[in-house]
Amino acid sequence: MLVALLPGDGIGPEVIAEAVRVLDAAGVSDLSYETAPVGGAAYKAEGHPLPEATLALARRADALLFGAVGDPDCDRLERRLRPEQAILGLRAALGLFANLRPAKLFPELADASALRPEVASAIDMVIVRELNGDVYFGEKGMRTTPGGLRQGYDVMSYDESEVARIARVGFETARARRGKLTSVDKANVLETSQLWRDVVTEIAAEYPDVALSHLYVDNAAMQLVRNPGQFDVIVTGNLFGDILSDQASMCAGSIGMLPSAALDGAGKGLYEPIHGSAPDIAGQAKANPLATILSAAMMLRYSLGKPDDADRIEAAVAAALAAGARSPDLGGSMTTTEMGDAVIRALR
Amino acid sequence: MLVALLPGDGIGPEVIAEAVRVLDAAGVSDLSYETAPVGGAAYKAEGHPLPEATLALARRADALLFGAVGDPDCDRLERRLRPEQAILGLRAALGLFANLRPAKLFPELADASALRPEVASAIDMVIVRELNGDVYFGEKGMRTTPGGLRQGYDVMSYDESEVARIARVGFETARARRGKLTSVDKANVLETSQLWRDVVTEIAAEYPDVALSHLYVDNAAMQLVRNPGQFDVIVTGNLFGDILSDQASMCAGSIGMLPSAALDGAGKGLYEPIHGSAPDIAGQAKANPLATILSAAMMLRYSLGKPDDADRIEAAVAAALAAGARSPDLGGSMTTTEMGDAVIRALR
């Protein structure tokens, strides 16, 4: 099976390299790799953040392992040339509508969370974020008001089919876990959210075994601090999911630990650590590769039909932590490669 | 000076009653009150959440002391009749564009935060949220797609004058504090945010003494958990401000403690606790009135030109806490009235 490696910007190449070393060491059978540039790196090399050849590889591949995009050098470019357009473009072109973001504290890292240990250790949730719609992909632009003022605008919207398909992912995910689904919206203000709430409620009839509740997004942001242990699965739109999933992952400890999957509904997916390109530490061997290694494990499980290999890699990450492996974000001083080595040792 | 009392729904009437008792006990000179219904209570009594007479009182008053709106009985009403329309309607009709939400942990309550005490105790920030624009007030509705599907939509937008006036409030607030302003947006995705970022950057030239930085909203939600002590003043739009200010207040301990002001730029303001109507505990004397009492203090300071009275009331709240006053949300068992009594005792 073909895995597209898209290392991207900042620490992306460093963490992808470790994930590939771990996949090799795990002896996962029948994997081949092709690498292509993406993000600011692709813009600098080829004038576009998502070159044609990269997109062609992404289409051809069975799964994508993605590092990170984002480069301060590119902040002043026109929007369509900025690094972020690569990830938005891949999500749209491949129809990757379902973003799964597990947030769970590794017990060894209870001290790394800003939350009290008893609050943080109760965290075990998956955020299911819609990735193909919302204000991300609506009409947008700059215009001039009748009074001659500059005005920026972005249209937020969802239609019922978009809500229904992500709602089903939420219900299925909850069914396979503790059976609790929390849908997050802002239906007291937004019509988009009112439709969201109506459709999620309709779909609930198909899942009588799942307990559904609704929360406003402002309340959800509070509850994620007050008592994050109450959540099993959260399903929400693209914008609210962007905010809440980053918040939740920080509650669960270092952002260097958390993987994610973006799925198309037919088994194909893009897998990436949630931490981003971290230009401030790029090239210094300080990046924690565990989020990317865990993303590779998700890839084995969700796209490549190799759940046993996924289990082994996840167990090796836990064992490496238990054995004391700590990169700087976890309060230690191990380099990126040393962290990879620790996982490889644990695999054996 | 005339204060409009708008108790509203749920625990609103209970907490407003205590705030008025405290204002009386503090012997604030030259205050008169008129009360009017608002929210679900107004809908049930008069068929509209913001009756004409209430709006007329609001226009006539020098300041508004607001309890809370929100009533589960009204969730299925058409949008324009829902309780929330009262607060949205007042913000729009009175041009209350600047929402100030201080978040600070009372040292006595360090144990009430889900954050580690050393993280929580460093919190001392003000969130300045724009209240008259954004996706809250843009065109919105339900429509049918060409394919015959229900679709909800809401237009997000800001023009440069809207951004400039709230940016100035942010810079002025920062100048009067520690001189640090963080502007929060999602400029890597939204054109509305790109305009926001451009205009805030332009206005910064008027405030060379204030250190401005920009954060994406997802990163801001993480930083508010990881290290909230880094923030002095945050300025952001209506939607992001709704989410982040609730998150920040929960970081600072009980939501029962935090006041807010919504200002028009000419001295008039609406003052309300941020906690909402809490229908689950309404009528049980369990509500913590301190957020409303602190809101009344903000009213004395910002709208009624009585900063000394404001200081005295704030000191009395701190003294009551130090003397052990604790409502259920703070881990105690004092009733709403007993909490008011404790503040009144401390005032003497």
Ligand SMILES: CC(C)[C@H](C(=O)O)[C@@H](O)C(=O)O
């Ligand atoms: C880089 C950015 C466009 C992206 C998003 O907002 O979706 C990122 O924050 C994420 O969550 O994957």
Ligand SMILES: CC(C)[C@H](C(=O)O)[C@@H](O)C(=O)O
């Ligand atoms: C009640 C609701 C409309 C309101 C808002 O979203 O502005 C509330 O959450 C607030 O923050 O004051």
